[in-house]
Amino acid sequence: LVQLVESGGGSVQAGGSLRLSCAVSGYTSDNLCMGWFRQAPGKEREGVARYTDATGATVYADSVEGRFTVSRHTANNTLSLQMNNLRPEDTAMYYCAARDRGGRICSFVFLQLQSGAWGQGTQVTVSS
Numbered sequence: 001l002v003q004l005v006e007s008g009g010g011s012v013q014a015g016g017s018l019r020l021s022c023a024v025s026g027y028t029s030d031n032l033c034m035g036w037f038r039q040a041p042g043k044e045r046e047g048v049a050r051y052t053d054a055t056g057a058t059v060y061a062d063s064v065e066g067r068f069t070v071s072r073h074t075a076n077n078t079l080s081l082q083m084n085n086l087r088p089e090d091t092a093m094y095y096c097a098a099r100d101r102g103g104r105i106c107s108f109v110f111l112q113l114q115s116g117a118w119g120q121g122t123q124v125t126v127s128s
Helices: 108-113
Strands: 002-009 010-013 016-024 034-041 047-050 059-062 068-073 078-083 092-100 122-127
Touching: 002 092, 016 034, 016 092, 016 122, 034 068, 034 078, 034 108, 047 068, 047 078, 047 108, 059 122, 078 092, 092 108
Parallel strands: 010 122
Antiparallel strands: 002 016, 016 078, 034 047, 034 092, 047 059, 068 078, 092 122
16 A cells, blocks of 8 residues: 655745655555645645656756755655745645656656545645
8 A cells, every 4th residue: 555644844934944754655666756746725736846766857846946855765765845945825735746657757747647645745834
């Protein structure tokens, strides 16, 4: 059974930092496509950052480029998201996703459309 458990959310003032963590269990593949998404009230879920196991490649949404860093930690099988210089518009529920990539391209669309588990989410609130 694949499980994803997010943690690390909270409330901070603009300019502050938070570090999210996603514990991944149940996958036997080392060829995962992994990513962080967020969803604010009344808005669609959007991709924030993603990581490809096979290459170590990272991709970020334009809105977070230079402020957020996604990292893979194989020792404890987690995916983290370091968020610096947070803005009120970063306020959202944050979710992680992980899919066995197989031979497919790792993308936000792949993570959203490929059937698989989602975590319960962790709330990030940034006040001005």
